[in-house]
Amino acid sequence: MINIGIIGYGYWGPNLVRNFNSTSGVNVTWVTDIDQDKLKLVKSRYPSTLVSMNTDEAIESSNVDAIAIATPVSSHFELALKALQAGKHVLVEKPMAVNSQECERLIDEADKRKLTLMVDHTFPYTGAVRKIKELVDGGQLGEIYYFDSVRVNLGLFQHDINVIWDLAVHDLSTLDFLFDQKPVEVSATGMRHISGQPENVAYITLFFPNNLIAHIHVNWLSPVKVRKTLIGGSKKMIVYDDLSIDEKVKIYDKGVSMSRDEVNIYKMKVDYRIGEMHSPSIDGKEALKNLTNHFRNCIDKKENPITSSLSGLRVVKTLKAVEKSMENKGRLEKIK
Amino acid sequence: MINIGIIGYGYWGPNLVRNFNSTSGVNVTWVTDIDQDKLKLVKSRYPSTLVSMNTDEAIESSNVDAIAIATPVSSHFELALKALQAGKHVLVEKPMAVNSQECERLIDEADKRKLTLMVDHTFPYTGAVRKIKELVDGGQLGEIYYFDSVRVNLGLFQHDINVIWDLAVHDLSTLDFLFDQKPVEVSATGMRHISGQPENVAYITLFFPNNLIAHIHVNWLSPVKVRKTLIGGSKKMIVYDDLSIDEKVKIYDKGVSMSRDEVNIYKMKVDYRIGEMHSPSIDGKEALKNLTNHFRNCIDKKENPITSSLSGLRVVKTLKAVEKSMENKGRLEKIK
Amino acid sequence: MINIGIIGYGYWGPNLVRNFNSTSGVNVTWVTDIDQDKLKLVKSRYPSTLVSMNTDEAIESSNVDAIAIATPVSSHFELALKALQAGKHVLVEKPMAVNSQECERLIDEADKRKLTLMVDHTFPYTGAVRKIKELVDGGQLGEIYYFDSVRVNLGLFQHDINVIWDLAVHDLSTLDFLFDQKPVEVSATGMRHISGQPENVAYITLFFPNNLIAHIHVNWLSPVKVRKTLIGGSKKMIVYDDLSIDEKVKIYDKGVSMSRDEVNIYKMKVDYRIGEMHSPSIDGKEALKNLTNHFRNCIDKKENPITSSLSGLRVVKTLKAVEKSMENKGRLEKIK
């Protein structure tokens, strides 16, 4: 039995508590939050769970083997470091930390102590993204040309982070999971429309070593909610609509092929291929439940985290480069 | 009666002939094309129309008052100049020419001769875009925050121009029509995925003098066809879906407003406003028919072209800056 | 404070317990079920609630003022009668009982004892149906021509009742709420496709005293889930899509009007009117919470139940006539 302490019972914490509590071999022993009312809520729902306004109590408790951190990103580093130093395994909310130095320090600490350090990037645990990964890995899409994601809605404005750190992080972690190659350069633009608030809209282009191009459009000020990704390959193409109930992933047997022009044999002609579409059945299990099961296995069975601390680092490095490019109106930045 | 000669009977020419022929006060007297078979088609449909493989015959004919040019963009300048010099009014297909020097030369020639020179930017003549213009001008959207357009589909690859000159030109001319302010800088990215072919995907961010930001996503390799524009304002927001039959324009009474935080009076709080949506009735008349009527009035009644040669010039200037930025992976370019 | 006992903790019971528990002035004191495991679940969620496998304990408890019945329909009559005879107010799940005699007996008993007897028809408590009621009552739709509902999906087969008693009951109670006039005749058809199971598809036409016609299509064997109602009026028309997140109710300014034919003045011509559509903002509060608040007010403040026992009786009478017609392949049945 792995005993877990959860730091933060705000927006995401309750989901962590609920899922860890229904994961076999796991037990939520502690929940901490700086808000007394949140702790009362925990007590009414889970009478046997210990609560405290002092995070150290959970981190240092002998009744805790692992710590899950669901606090604002600015506090991730300090909390995660303290937990690792106390010998606890750590699951940290996305993004992993505010810069790559923090991420690297945590990775070192976990390595040294042979502790599991995992980042809570949720999408790689969804049935839809796993199905797409299967198709990518199986080569069924052919060469990947582009990944284009739109993730827009009205609100919620965050005070401490902009729309990139809030929304684009999902696409960056999905990209990191799907493709072996990693982005090397970025050009990004964005804007603050509400005085005194962070950027609420951003457009990000990521360049990869080969011809793959990825684009991410995030916006907190859209009248409609959209969660849609197009993936174009030389053989097949995908539309992934995360808001669709029954047809999240559609695979189109469409594309182009080149043939020699019959009139002018020195010229190549583009031909179109328009075949059938199919929408595979998608595992509907809650992503976070897959993640909590996997976190347990990483600790118990020494599995390697799918959303490892290294992927967390790569995502943070990319976010920093995106931000720098956006501040310079699209200036090309290396991701390093 | 205005007699019109039409140069080029390929993709767009037949639409010009059909619409001009059903415009009162206008008569299509000549059609020229370099393809004999196209001319046979003209003859079978319009037995009384004169045809020729020699464009000069139409341009110089005393039986022609105006010339409409529907040929590849590289030939626009030469044909338009010749027509103006022959004293004919000119309607030229979009984009107006291959660079701003050509556009300026044509503008000078038309001014000098007091001839109408109009560009066939079609969207400002659609019921949907006109309705949006009404809302923008009436101030009903409040301050405009962003314009975001997605224009993607599978094909058709053009051999001589890339996806920007083919598709983004529609959004640039729509922007030019809708807003008094004009873009001053651009950052664009794109990619060629088919060997030997021009760029097939591009992402364009336009910066305006104030906080307005415009983004255009064009793609020839999308498995699905999308023609969707989001326009965000401080008061209302619009979704314009050109593929919708009945609800092309939806106006959302949604937005954010700022209020002082009750807990911390030094902090501002973002509030959301979610009201009703309405979709106005849109004039369904064919845009090109509105355009041909307007072209007649520009000649007959000295109306000023809505899609003037100056708007044609601005669009070409922007296309050039976009292209330069794209070649430099998002480098910021002034539009001048 | 009104103390409530809830009989049945299967599919709907948990929703009743949750909503009553968060209704001010109401307290769930007892929950009973014949399944011991269900009661354990209650205890883990609501430690202070009393549970029993014996319904009489709750019904007869001095610590109970009202009973909510969420058991299979065959048991409604016996349980409701017993509760009324014990002097308790009663909320009974839809449909109210298996026939009109049972409904009438319950109505008599409640009247005699001046107790509230209310039926849990949920849709009249949704924001969408309330908005439609407003439009109907305000005369904005004009004369109502038809009400057409499609309510289909895959499953869940009920063993004891057919698709009419399971699904059509929602449309019948919505009709009863929306329109003052009541259906007088019915023609219905249906079919059993799974051997040994009740009818899984049915088509119901209801005739009203005037020209209003209502049609209900229910199906347990549809590959897609649909919850869509068209309402046609002489002035405006509605599409109510209960599965839409943001645009549940769309009001179309469309219709026909008659004019004298100009050619033949003895003939009338049908003209079409196609104006704008608008989608009002809908109150998103959970319907059942509106219902539990209202039930409390019926007891405390002597409000009249919106979904009264008489509406429950009318719906059951209609269901019986529908069933009889369906068994006779569409034979017209009076509803009485």
Added chain:
Amino acid sequence: MINIGIIGYGYWGPNLVRNFNSTSGVNVTWVTDIDQDKLKLVKSRYPSTLVSMNTDEAIESSNVDAIAIATPVSSHFELALKALQAGKHVLVEKPMAVNSQECERLIDEADKRKLTLMVDHTFPYTGAVRKIKELVDGGQLGEIYYFDSVRVNLGLFQHDINVIWDLAVHDLSTLDFLFDQKPVEVSATGMRHISGQPENVAYITLFFPNNLIAHIHVNWLSPVKVRKTLIGGSKKMIVYDDLSIDEKVKIYDKGVSMSRDEVNIYKMKVDYRIGEMHSPSIDGKEALKNLTNHFRNCIDKKENPITSSLSGLRVVKTLKAVEKSMENKGRLEKIK
């Protein structure tokens, strides 16, 4: 070369002329109409085609081998009979005639003279319906449970026929094409909402010898246009949306199966199967072109008409039974 005369150049006639003229081996030699203006239109489009206001001229012309009749249904019988008696092959617009006696008389005449008599039921010639036929015949849907069609829109009111003869005829001919078994009984309801006009809404249930049930909903007064058919089978289910551009036919691997209940072995349990969906590529060729090609082959190569005069008769018989049932508010009528 087959020479064709076309009677009627109103709504459908121009489509017939255009398609026959582009069918190899066929030539439209005559067009007749009672409206002089329509004939002028023919002349301007097809200068070499002969026109007349007198149908007999075309029917009796030695320059005509076959007659296509696109006039109001009331005139079909007289015109078709005259054409057959003149030794011409006949293609007659749907519905074939106003009653079964007329249909039978035409069938006799054609048989006696060994002439092709074909009905212009268009849907069996569409790529979508042909694909569905393939699936039905291949047994991939399993036993067919139901066919449910919704065909509604605003207008156009016909003066001489009601919504059944205008719209439901499409579904009846599709049913006749798809399934070997034919409906034996019908229950139908409907209503006239516009004074002095025919029924504008109807609901039709068709019973087949086995458990197959078909339902057709047609309406001239709907705010939205819908053309959607659900087909439920024991193995797979289909959604056929004729308004969809890219995904007209979707095949769902969904259904139910029975298994013995583990708790009560005397009871059967319904299990759900939810697998993938796929949407086959559909031949987009114009249906009418397939039909005109086939009509030529029926004459030239003695092929049997897919939409034979017998299918025309069956559809008319069914329409008559539907009408009788509708007039009697759902009374069950035999189709004979």
